[in-house]
Amino acid sequence: MAAGLSGLLLPALSACTPTDRPGAVTVAGGEPGGFYLEFAELLAASLQRHGVAGQATALTTGGSLDNLEYLLTGKATFAVALADSAAQRTAVGDATAVGLSAVGKVYENYVHCVIRQDSGIRDLGALAGRTVAVGQPGSGTSLTTPRLIEAAGLSSAAGTAGGVTVLSLGLNEGLAALRDGTVDALFWSGGVPTAAIAAAHDDVGLGFLDLSPLLPALRAKYGVFYDRVLIPAGAYEGIPAVWTVG
Template identity: 40%
Template sequence: MAPGGRRPTRRTFLLTAATALVATACTDSPQQTLRIAAGEPGGFYKEFAELLAAETTATVISTTGSVENLTLVRNGEAELALTLADAASAAYAGRTPFTTTVPLRALGRVYENYMQLVVPADSPAESVTDLAGKRISLGAEGSGAALFGDRLIAGSGITADVDHHPLADAVAELAAGTVDAILWSGGVPTPALADLHRRRPIRLVDLTDQLPALQAAYGAVYEHVAVPDGGYGHPVDTIGVPNLLVSHRDLPTDVAAAVVRVLVTRASRLVPPQALGTQYLDQRSLIATAPLPMHPGAAAAYRELRG
């Protein structure tokens, strides 16, 4: 509590964080100040956030994913967040599942994210429409996978028995045969899915027949991508969504610039094992933050680093 019993404002907290982060860059005494809203244990977001936190002396908040992360930033409970671009676009515009606009700014486009609709290897399903009437887990509540999954099913025109479970629970259900498919949003190979593949072979369903409808409704946040070999099952085409590192617009410019310098100058330390074929950490890709505007402090750092 601030002197006199006043609760610190967002601005006061962020200025304190800025001072600590800049001081940390000049000393060997790390101070944990910034909070990064990440994702589920075992997922790409959590791994990347932990690597970034180690380089910036921040703390990592475990969450269910993009929608919860953006809510934490909106409410002043996190300074940085990892999010899928489609969830960020919805938050910035105040579209479902958000009821008001969230004043976000981007620090960088960090990685590609693969939408992975997983079925047993012996499943007859070859497309989303083949799952009509089936039991599907579409990501944890509050995750980017859940947002995408609901859009995917709605756009396909099918009716399915849908629930929303965290990855560990969804994997257990698929292994036990209590669901027919699960949706996961992340890098390849996701360790939990690779482990499942060793116990009960799985494969991914090609989602690209749904891409035109999704792009027509939501724009270029959805992309056609090829899942690289070396994951689980055979290579397959699917839908990709960029991962963004974002903040509230009130994040001080010194903090935004310091984080960007870490992204650029320490990129080799920020590559999780799940980042096979997905790395964006060079300036040409980092600055492509549409649909969000870039934070002014981040933009200044990119200009400085470009020379």
């Protein structure tokens, strides 16, 4: 499963029978305005409607890393998570992650590097010395974005002149900061179209940067969790197709 594929996970289960219906289940989702929470709400409603559980609830969370923590500590029954986030938690030596099972792939995720159309920023190199939002703590974006920044040679370790200043802002806070000029770019890993980004685009006019040149460096260091994927033309009104990482 590529990093850009969201998967649904649960703890490994012992054998059960149809009469073992749980009284209540929780689905760890994500941030308002993003696909994770929307999917979690739809899944919870379906589980309850079809009698899989007496009560099913979706949880608002920071995203993949939070969801895995909820799952592993027994606060959630199901968790939606990016493959690279799940792989990090199930790496050799992480005893707390033993027993996770993947129910299946949910949908393709796309890393959006969002800029304002009036910013003059047209490629990753133009982010040098600027400020970027890298995801809310606990989100899968907050794991993936530093890897992208490193692959682009824009980490602070590369030197003050070439590095970017990072702010740990989630989707909605990041979009607000992009609107008011506090940040120059926002990274977000989600489905297409992400509703909150589409709404912000209607307000101020947004664009996306091509992240696909970073793929060889990502795969060389982190393995085959990353793929080249296309945000299609028209997915966001008036924005042309752009390649990115998924």
